[in-house]
Amino acid sequence: MTPNYVSPCPGASLGLSAIHVLTVHYNTPTLTCRLVQALPERTLSGREVFVHILDNASEPPNLATLRADISQRQNVTLTSNTVNVGFGEGVNTLFRVNAFHDSSVIWILNPDTLLDDGCLDALEQALTREKLFSVVSPLIYSGEGGSAWIWYCGGSLSEEKVRVEHNFYGQSLKQAPAKPFETEFITGAAPMMLAATFRAVGGFPYGYFLYWEDVYFSWRARGLGFKLGVVPSATLWHAVGASSGVGQSATFYYWFARNRFRFARDIGVNPRSLLVGSRGVDTLRRAVQAVRERDGKSVKLRAFFRGLRDGLADAEDGGGISQTTRSKMSGNP
Numbered sequence: 001m002t003p004n005y006v007s008p009c010p011g012a013s014l015g016l017s018a019i020h021v022l023t024v025h026y027n028t029p030t031l032t033c034r035l036v037q038a039l040p041e042r043t044l045s046g047r048e049v050f051v052h053i054l055d056n057a058s059e060p061p062n063l064a065t066l067r068a069d070i071s072q073r074q075n076v077t078l079t080s081n082t083v084n085v086g087f088g089e090g091v092n093t094l095f096r097v098n099a100f101h102d103s104s105v106i107w108i109l110n111p112d113t114l115l116d117d118g119c120l121d122a123l124e125q126a127l128t129r130e131k132l133f134s135v136v137s138p139l140i141y142s143g144e145g146g147s148a149w150i151w152y153c154g155g156s157l158s159e160e161k162v163r164v165e166h167n168f169y170g171q172s173l174k175q176a177p178a179k180p181f182e183t184e185f186i187t188g189a190a191p192m193m194l195a196a197t198f199r200a201v202g203g204f205p206y207g208y209f210l211y212w213e214d215v216y217f218s219w220r221a222r223g224l225g226f227k228l229g230v231v232p233s234a235t236l237w238h239a240v241g242a243s244s245g246v247g248q249s250a251t252f253y254y255w256f257a258r259n260r261f262r263f264a265r266d267i268g269v270n271p272r273s274l275l276v277g278s279r280g281v282d283t284l285r286r287a288v289q290a291v292r293e294r295d296g297k298s299v300k301l302r303a304f305f306r307g308l309r310d311g312l313a314d315a316e317d318g319g320g321i322s323q324t325t326r327s328k329m330s331g332n333p
Contacts (some may be wrong), residue, residue, distance in 0.1 A: 018048045019105045019124065020098065020195075024090035026056040029066040031239065032111040036070055044121045045129075047105070051076045052094045057084040087188065088204030088213035095195075095203060102196035110189045112239040113140070122234035123192045126180055133229030135193040135221060137186045138236040139176055148173055151238050154230045155185030157218060162264045162274060163282055164215045176232045186228045188214030190236050197226060205266065207314070210251065212259035216266055250303035253290055257283070257307030261315040271315035275308075283308070 021039060025032045036051050043049065053070070055063050055078060063080065070076050079097055081090070091108055100106060105128065107120075119138050127136050140152040153176050154167040164185050168175055188204070191214075201221045204213040218228060260283070261271040274283050290300040 017046075018050055019043065019107055019120070020100060021049065021051045021107045021109055022054075022091055022094045023051070023109045023111050024054050024056055024087055024094075025058060025066060025111055026084065027058045027062045028111050029058075029062050029069060032066055033069040035109065035111055035113060036073055036076060038114055040120065041075065043124055045124060047124065049075065049120075052098055053078045054090045054094050055080045056086070056090050057081050086209030086213075088208050088217075089206065091188075092203040095198060100195035102194065102199065104195045105192060106195050106198055107192040108188060108190065110238065113190060114237045116235040116237065119234040119236055122231050126229065126231045126234075127192055127194070132180050132227075132231075133182065134197050134226035135186055135191050135228045136180075136234075137183075137189075137191050137228075137230050138234035139173070139230065139232045140187065140189055140236050140238045141173055142238050142240045150176060151240055152187045152189065153177070153232060154181065154183035155187065155218075157184040157215060159219070159267055159269070161282060162260060162267075162269055162279055164212075173235070177230075178232060180229050180231045180233075183228050183230050184222065185215060185218045186230075188217070189238060197221070200224060201226070208255075208259050208262060210255040210259075212256070212263045216263055219263075219267060248289070248293065248300070250296065250300045253286065253300045254303040254307040254310075257286055257304050258311035258314070259307075261308075261311030265315040271312055275312075 023032065023035065032053065036053070039049055039051060041049055051073070053066070053076065055066065057080075058066070067078060070078065077098070079094060081093070085093065095106070105124065107123070123136050123138060126132050137152070139150065141148050142151045143149050150166075150168045150171050150173060152166050152169075156165050156167060158164075166187070167183070201217060201224060203217075205216045205220075208216070221228060261274060264271045264274055273279050287301060287304055290304050291297055293300055
């Protein structure tokens with residue numbers, strides 16, 4: 001696969017001092033174009049900013065809209081997939097087709113995010129000048145004005161419970177720490193790192209499609225000795241749920257349930273243990289969450305239990321992806 005360059009990117013593969021933004025697009029051209037237009041062409045320190053978009057087999061009209069809207073923007077590339085390979089493999093694809101130098105900075109961004117003033121520069125400073133951590137993330141929030149609430153400000157990852165949690169979730173922005181701090185888990189919504197770090201970790205794991213790939217990435221990165229950190233002075237707005245539907249969609253319930261089994265297997269935990277004891281209780285909490293949804297309860301609950309079934313089958317399939325799950329790789333459970 002080769003990238004389809006919409007705008008010229010002179011030196012993109014050799015830009016040792018550049019920041020390369022990687023974003024995966026799937027039928028959200030308005031959100032993606034808004035993100036691209038909001039990104040600066042250079043940071044305050046003078047680093048050039050390139051944007052690399054992977055279209056994950058969107059509907060032709062949506063791809064055409066995206067292509068037209070970014071055509072006038074310099075330093076943007078668009079790579080088109082004929083098959084939806086999911087988030088993690090989409091990012092991996094962008095990393096492969098753009099030969100980033102180890103010293104290049106890559107910033108993975110969800111298309112449904114918007115930078116607050118100073119976000120990019122604060123992350124750049126923490127990563128490249130202060131060198132506090134190997135991977136950094138901004139504080140990510142949703143909502144507006146006085147009703148804004150924290151979506152991500154660090155996270156905990158328990159191998160024993162096979163559980164990941166967002167710290168400060170739902171709290172007001174005033175409750176966030178003031179100084180950068182180390183964390184166990186970094187969400188895939190907006191992590192920044194050197195290309196060398198992404199390469200050393202091995203990118204995102206194969207076969208996850210959606211959800212839990214960032215959990216595995218965090219687990220593996222920390223296991224290799226990389227420090228993960230949050231820079232609260234860097235803030236980013238996130239339209240929670242916009243990439244997969246309104247609120248928590250059936251897609252979310254399916255893949256979140258399915259990939260918890262995958263993650264368990266990949267870190268050496270018996271997948272069947274997620275069905276019993278305290279781990280089983282955690283598993284059923286998602287079912288309770290689906291039942292409490294305002295809309296589509298039965299659809300979401302069925303998606304959740306299909307995710308359990310397919311997750312167990314895949315985890316016991318010796319590392320492959322079962323035919324049942326493969327048929328769902330369009331993202332629709």
